[in-house]
Amino acid sequence: MPDAVHRVTIKEIARRCGVSPGAVSYALNNRPGVSEATRARVLQVAAELEWVPNRAARQLSAARSETLGLVLARSAQTLVEEPYFMGFVGGVESVLSERSYALALQVVADLDEELLTYRKWSAERRVDGVIVVDLRVGDPRIAVLRKLGMPAVLVGDPTLADGMPCVWTDATAAMNAALEHVASLGHRTVARVAGRPDFGDVWIRDRAFDLATHRLQLAARIHHTDYSAHEGATATRAALAEYPRPTAIVYDNDLMAVAGLAVIQGQNLRVPEDVTVVAWDDSPLCSITRPTLTALSHNTVGYGAEVTRHLLNALTGAPPQAHLYSTPLLIIRESSAPPAAPPR
Numbered sequence: 001m002p003d004a005v006h007r008v009t010i011k012e013i014a015r016r017c018g019v020s021p022g023a024v025s026y027a028l029n030n031r032p033g034v035s036e037a038t039r040a041r042v043l044q045v046a047a048e049l050e051w052v053p054n055r056a057a058r059q060l061s062a063a064r065s066e067t068l069g070l071v072l073a074r075s076a077q078t079l080v081e082e083p084y085f086m087g088f089v090g091g092v093e094s095v096l097s098e099r100s101y102a103l104a105l106q107v108v109a110d111l112d113e114e115l116l117t118y119r120k121w122s123a124e125r126r127v128d129g130v131i132v133v134d135l136r137v138g139d140p141r142i143a144v145l146r147k148l149g150m151p152a153v154l155v156g157d158p159t160l161a162d163g164m165p166c167v168w169t170d171a172t173a174a175m176n177a178a179l180e181h182v183a184s185l186g187h188r189t190v191a192r193v194a195g196r197p198d199f200g201d202v203w204i205r206d207r208a209f210d211l212a213t214h215r216l217q218l219a220a221r222i223h224h225t226d227y228s229a230h231e232g233a234t235a236t237r238a239a240l241a242e243y244p245r246p247t248a249i250v251y252d253n254d255l256m257a258v259a260g261l262a263v264i265q266g267q268n269l270r271v272p273e274d275v276t277v278v279a280w281d282d283s284p285l286c287s288i289t290r291p292t293l294t295a296l297s298h299n300t301v302g303y304g305a306e307v308t309r310h311l312l313n314a315l316t317g318a319p320p321q322a323h324l325y326s327t328p329l330l331i332i333r334e335s336s337a338p339p340a341a342p343p344r
Helices: 010-017 021-028 036-048 055-061 078-081 083-099 111-124 140-148 169-184 200-215 228-238 254-266 300-315
Strands: 067-072 103-106 131-133 153-156 166-169 189-194 221-224 248-251 276-281 294-297 322-326 327-329
Touching: 010 021, 010 036, 010 067, 021 036, 021 153, 036 111, 067 083, 067 111, 067 300, 083 103, 111 140, 131 140, 131 300, 153 300, 166 300, 169 200, 169 221, 169 248, 169 294, 169 327, 189 200, 189 228, 189 254, 200 254, 221 228, 228 248, 228 254, 248 254, 254 276
Parallel strands: 067 103, 067 131, 131 153, 153 166, 166 322, 189 221, 189 248, 248 276, 276 294
Antiparallel strands: 294 327
């Protein structure tokens, strides 16, 4: 790894690659004049050396790309299934289309690939800024984005953003509302089918769930998953096999809630008489199931649009800020009711 004080130069990259500084410049700026093999080699060496563009020179010489970036480190299957991201990306595009901006959307396998994508985009001047989702506790992307000087807005709680601009929803208040609802119906044993434990928003919901179930004197257990329908169904089976069986289950997204509903009904249990179901996000899926699903509702399209506006504002020099977009609202539907009898 290069010394933190030493700035890697184009000349050093050229020497490592055995090409001229001009060829390196063409490659890094995504301009014609070099072969694809040379361009790939230059980008690889630049990433290995953690080369960062000279921001002053860049501001003088480079026009904006009029493109924003969004990297999703999720499986393609989960993205196809999960309504949340369709709504969120739709909100992003609704704002970009008004400004004649484009969206560079990249699906990758993990955080390492995501970090490589940011370095490549920075080196090629591919995007003007990025939207960062699925924050982690102590997220390594924050330091890399700062080093690259890449404008970014983080989608997540300020406690995860380390002072960077962020837009967030109040998951703690929403979790409290869900658990107070099921407790008021008389439920005493509650399960939660949650997302990935390394995700910061899941960590925040975990803490809120633990505190609220303790305050409300509920017996509770969390089953972490990857947000997919398959894992949501598997976690539901595990929850129903416990003793005492939970009489209410809270799901971290509506895709898992719909999958869980099918599992519950497949075990000849009734919703809501035997098991109350509460979903998160409230896509149209929650209104077309039978019974319809009680859900923590928020406008994912509006959320994506608001995040995009904040990133565009950041590009004009707006100071960093943490913006609370909304608190998900509990919408009570047919899937919640008092427990009919003690669990068998």
